Amino acid sequence: MNLYDLLAGGFPADRSQPAFLMSDGAEVSYAELEAGAAQIAGHLRALGVKPGDRVGLQAEKSVDAVMIYLGVLKAGAVFLPLNSAYTRPEVDYFVHDAQPRVFVTDAQAFRAEADAADPLVKAIARAETDLAALIYTSGTTGRSKGAMLSHGALAENALALHKAWGFTPDDVLLHALPIFHVHGLFVALHCVFLSGAPMVWLPKFVDAEVMAGLAKSTVMMGVPTFYTRLLANPEFTRERAAHMRLFISGSAPLLESTFAEFEARTGMRILERYGMSEAVIITSNPLDGDRIPGSVGYPLPGVELRIGGDAETGVIEIKGPSVFSGYWEMPEKTAQEFTADGYFMTGDVGRQDPDGRVWISGRAKDLIISGGYNVYPKEIELVLDELAGVTESAVVGVPHPDFGEGVVAVVIAAKDHWGDEAAMIAECRRQLAPYKSPKRIVFVDELPRNAMGKVQKNLLRDRYGDLFKTG
Template identity: 85%
Template sequence: MANLYDLLAGGFPIDRDKPAFLLGDGSAVSYGELESGAAQVAGHLIARGVEPGDRVALQAEKSVEGVMTYLGVLKAGAVFLPLNAAYTPAEVDYFLGDAEPRLFLTDPAAFVAEARTAEPLAAAVPRADGDLASLIYTSGTTGRSKGAMLSHGNLAANAVALHEIWGFTPGDVLLHALPIFHVHGLFVALHCAFLSGAPMVWLPKFDDAQVLAGLARSTVMMGVPTFYTRLLANPGFSGEMAAHMRLFISGSAPLLESTFAEFEQRTGMRILERYGMSEAVIITSNPLTGERIPGSVGYPLPGVELRIGGGEATGVIEIRGPSVFSAYWRMPEKTAEEFTADGFFITGDVGRQDADGRVWISGRAKDLIISGGYNVYPKEIELVLDEMAGVTESAVVGVPHPDFGEGVVAVVIGAGDEAALIAACRAQLAPYKSPKRIVFVDDLPRNAMGKVQKNLLRERFGSLFMA
């Protein structure tokens, strides 16, 4: 295939005056303006000496100019490296030292303005399926971040599959309140809109009032679980406000079954949960038409092969397919560790696949607790705790224990009696699975996409049993 840019631009509406971005001040940016901006950015990059395969890093707050920069980098045949705007200088130094970008941009508005004087690039630089399109650094919740190498073919395959299975059309309007330094907001959301030539209600971030106003103009919303809990906590969010919406999608972190149930009760609609990761974008999805079961992340996408490693009913999920990345940037040993001999990527996520083919995630393999010689999967305990009165959300970790090796600790947002909650767990779970301690907190540490950082909880409560 050609450059990924050509695939995306091929979905733009014939009438380029149609809006691509609907902004909060009532103005809009058309598809023609987006296309023109990308062409000028591409021309400017080439004039600055950027060659095919060179990395271009961007660390900035969300903006339309940031999207123009992304598309311009693709069109120029370079490799887009998005960085979280919240990263500290020390963190950025690591990424820049590892990726060695030709350019590091922090003000896309100024760069796009500068590019207006450049000769626009008429045709995208040819690229092959296996050529690198983007370098996405993993969130690093368990250690040093790794650069997942995503090719033009990887991103194209995922975009086409999602556009089809989620039923996007030019009549859709996507509410976009996600960041664009991560695969969710950058690839999943933008690509679905672009392939449809659909406009987006473009919000800088999740803001209750702006999202509620944006819903009135939208047909699809993509979000992380926190978006939905915040909507449900807002008394202004009613079923009537969602009545014209056709689809709510959730991902990037597990959706609590209680959130799923409450959302359905409030709106009459079931959230569509899907499962993905930086190394493969989206892997599975609940169906657009058909049963969406709370707790399940649905079926593998077309073209994705999925199996459970080790031959057990529950184990580490392994995947293979056209959207799965090829390697970690400059980490051949790590890459070799993470792929099987027959080419399956070992995701590190523990789960099972039922007889119907649906996938259920139990947690991360690194979060597995071995207590007294028994394997304990935190998700099983969290599901029990999250249904208990007084518990808003829980995170279960294993910390050093003098007798059991690891002791099960539940960190809970909410209030209650520790002994009573432990007793209630023991009524539903085997003793070795039940928490030995429950601690109450106001908040759980999360990364930028809302995933609980269990490594920080293990550090914080690591000495709980060692006194």
């Protein structure tokens, strides 16, 4: 099987139907998408790309970039998407590691080149275990690792999500996500293609364009920042959201306060899910049923999930056909990340209710050990985020001469609350054991984030590493 055939099998019978609705009113049909992918696949073959070869793409979001993705699949090659913001030294690392046969930096020019090629009519046959994509992790704990995702793994996940979220040809997806990341590339595109539905195609989140796009859409996928920006816009009213059937959030934790404010504003509950590069989507709150703030829902069909260790809270471990094959050219690292019975240790810490519902506490690498006690940052952040004036918090552990690690909270708060460090610490101590409560609170205007909105706690640990230093 080739993943391309599965996706193209969902395209509408009438290929003149739109696949992309552009912000300027133009449309790109499924026929144009299919033809572009065939031309690019033929061009890649003419360039000497063989099945299994890597093809890199570092370019701005565009329809041409999507055609390149589909063309790479059709040619039997391995798609290597890279963040368009990466610097030359960063790209040099990925190129050296992945050794792509072709590396594209201008999607439009590459698409134009392909017009002279003979189109590849039939997709190159691939086995389920053959690689379809190489996705590099963010590298916050060391050098980036290439997660190997097979045709079978991506197909399994796409089919599960398409069903779980109830996609039909009548849907229209608002797509304002980047496509160098699994969220915008696999989660969003695959659900749409399997439905033969159109997308409102936006290069990025721009308030006016998103508000206009919502009027044409039925589903929106976004990161939590998208929803806080919508809520900050007085034009985003209950009436503006009334025709939408689903808002989905992922890639970073959704604050419970955002969930509650969104429901109060629109009458709708955001559907939060949990995923990662190594498995795309792992759990999801239900389409029909309770979407509980703070929970990421239930494992998708086919995903076996358990909590490692004997404690109620521990590292989440997963197994199933949608899990990645391992890390590119890193057999020892791959072996370290899997248990003897084949479960991948995600590095995320959480718990699972008796009915299967999953809750995430944070990353194992973010665990703080203070005075010999385990401290989970999420527990403290939930308390801080409810305090007056606090918009968002991030809790980290930094070196402490007495406790090994001291708990530090980095807080975005209204300026008139910046002098409330002692009061906030006192309130935390009223709700938490003393060893969990922050020893210091630092006020900032913003938190460092990666491209998908996740707070980069490694940068905070570096920035405040000397906070308790003496002498």
